[in-house]
Amino acid sequence: MIEILNAAELVKARESGALVAEILQTLKSRCAVGTNLLDIDRWTRAMIEEAGAQSCYVDYEPSFGRGPFGHYVCTSVNDAVLHGMPHDYALADGDLLTLDLAVLKNGLAADSAISFLVGDARPAESVAMISATERALRAGIAAAGPGARIGDISSAIGTVLSEAGYPVNAEFGGHGIGSTMHQDPHVSNSGRPGRGYQLRPGLLLALEPWVMADTAELVTDADGWTLRSATGCRTAHSEHTIAITEDGAEVLTLPTKA
Template identity: 70%
Template sequence: MIEVLRPSDLPRARATGRLVADILQTLKARSAVGTNLLELDRLTARLIDEAGAQSCYVDYAPSFGRGPFAHHVCTSVNDAVLHGRPHDYALAAGDLVSLDLAVSLDGIVADSAISFVVEGDGGGAGAGATDLDLIATTERALAAAVDVVRPGARVGDLSHAIGQVVKGAGYRVNTQFGGHGVGTTMHQDPHIANDGRPGRGYTLRPGLLLAIEPWVMADTDELVTDADGWTLRSATGCRTAHSEHTVAVTESGVEVLTLPSGAAPA
């Protein structure tokens, strides 16, 4: 299903996007040495509930997962890159963390992800150059895709923009999991692969909401699945990163919805 929202739905989409972005920034600020992933999940649940919103993950049970996800945020650490299921793990200095969150507020969904490195406590290990490059590459790829979003553009244009950045930085691309449409539900068509040919695929139109999500692994494009049936890791154990925004296709171009409160519009 591809859902196109009405102009009157855009204020609700903006509110959901801000909520998702603000929760992610709160979680990042709480992600210190010793913070348990289950603590982050409980905090996410509380913030969603206080906002009068609903989690898109708790009851999420797609064909590629094993039963309901049963948590409120994806917490992927180091070699985990997607669908990281929160578990009893305390963050350590230098951990590369990706947080992915999707929430429904007043019937509209927004989906976003951020990656960062846990700062050392008392001068401990911090971010390495490889980690920072991984994160920066996903952020540049995301920005490149957002730059080509406009009415009349094709999904392949977005995929091509992402792939050019990722491959240009020397990384391989996995096209199995990527971006997608959102709206009143979390995962909709069109699928936005992280590489592709320009001028191909679905033609964008005003009212379409897209979750664009480049992700990279340092030295592979192969994934393995944890015993939990959800967490996807690099097949080689290498580090990974993931960035995602929900954007709205507007009459004049594009609006990034998942910016924190107070951030300048993109």
């Protein structure tokens, strides 16, 4: 299913996007050495409920997971990159943490992810990897607009990641979003320009470049959800929800403060 939003629905989508951005930035500010992943999940639940919104994850049960997910935010640490299930783990100095959050408010969803380092340690390779996903995300957004095609976005993202030296996994990527979290079209993190679905004003997309330092192969934890690098290398993931407009793309999950 591909949804095209009208002007009134876009207003509601902006509200959802602003909420997701606010929650992620609040969580980032609270994360420190010793913070438990389960506390992050509890904080997320409280903020979602206080805003009168709903989690897109708690009852999420797709074919690739062992669902329902049962938590309010994905917490992926170091070699975990996608669908990290919160568990009893206290963050350590230098951990690379990815928070991925999707929320439904007033009938419309928004989805975003941030990767950052915990504590004072700043391993150069981790800093470079996070930067590469952020640059790829900006490139994908710049390639989006009315008349462009999905392949234009995929190519822009994949070019940045590949030129930075990272293998690209095309199995999991971006997606359409609207009244539900995951919709068509799929937005691969690698592709050929000029191919695929043509973008129209009112279309919402979640773009999400992610990489693993030295492999494109994933393995799944025993929890049935958490996806890790097959080699144990570190990973990073950046994501925004965007709306295609008459003259380009509007980022709905952009934080008002860093």
